[in-house]
Amino acid sequence: MPIKSLLVVTTIFGISLTSLALQPTSEEQATLTPDGVLEELKAGNIRYKTDQPLASDTPARIELGNTGQFPKAYILSCVDSRVPVEQVFDQGLGDVFVGRVAGNIENDDQLGSMEYAVAVGGVKLIVVMGHESCWAVKSACDYIKLGNASALLQKIRPAVRSVADYSSKTSKDKEFVAEVVKANVARTISDIRERSEVLADAEAAGNIRIVGAYYHLKDGSVTFH
Numbered sequence: 001m002p003i004k005s006l007l008v009v010t011t012i013f014g015i016s017l018t019s020l021a022l023q024p025t026s027e028e029q030a031t032l033t034p035d036g037v038l039e040e041l042k043a044g045n046i047r048y049k050t051d052q053p054l055a056s057d058t059p060a061r062i063e064l065g066n067t068g069q070f071p072k073a074y075i076l077s078c079v080d081s082r083v084p085v086e087q088v089f090d091q092g093l094g095d096v097f098v099g100r101v102a103g104n105i106e107n108d109d110q111l112g113s114m115e116y117a118v119a120v121g122g123v124k125l126i127v128v129m130g131h132e133s134c135w136a137v138k139s140a141c142d143y144i145k146l147g148n149a150s151a152l153l154q155k156i157r158p159a160v161r162s163v164a165d166y167s168s169k170t171s172k173d174k175e176f177v178a179e180v181v182k183a184n185v186a187r188t189i190s191d192i193r194e195r196s197e198v199l200a201d202a203e204a205a206g207n208i209r210i211v212g213a214y215y216h217l218k219d220g221s222v223t224f225h
């Protein structure tokens with residue numbers, strides 16, 4: 001029985017809703033749709049913003065996790081400490097795969113991880129999420145050089161160059177940085193489709209959706225696009 005149905009039943013009998021906030025089982029995952037998972041993430045973000053998370057039954061989730069994993073989504077995010085991915089969407093153990101790298105860029109290893117998540121893990125949705133005031137994007141805007149980070153920042157530069165119509169193309173212009181963050185997400189999604197036949201085919205067949213998102217530091221909200 002889908003978790004949502006269980007929640008309805010427990011409401012009727014007055015039992016705590018939170019005790020049944022568990023990750024999907026194999027049967028429940030099979031009933032999920034890309035659009036449904038997206039709506040669940042949007043609802044989870046509202047719970048996060050309003051400080052009303054579903055209290056997770058962690059011991060039960062750990063126990064259920066021993067039988068396997070059947071997550072809903074793969075979320076590619078920046079490493080920024082102000083963007084705690086599972087919390088942002090009020091998700092718990094077993095709910096989502098999370099890939100994190102500064103600037104939320106895709107590379108061979110991220111692509112392989114996403115392909116695994118879709119083909120083996122059965123997720124219905126891939127989210128590429130950038131965020132306001134991203135250090136990596138700001139550093140790419142300013143052509144910062146720093147050890148191994150230089151090569152990483154190089155991968156964000158095409159997004160920097162793609163945003164025109166700003167006289168000052170530096171990190172000092174917050175609007176410019178926000179536009180580059182969004183362009184970087186769009187480029188990452190475009191690269192995913194171009195470089196992964198597995199994911200492009202899954203999306204074309206309607207088995208998954210690949211969507212972009214922007215996390216607002218000022219209020220914790222996520223805008224999908």
Ligand SMILES: [Zn+2]
Nearest residue numbers: 078080134135
């Ligand atoms: Zn960042």
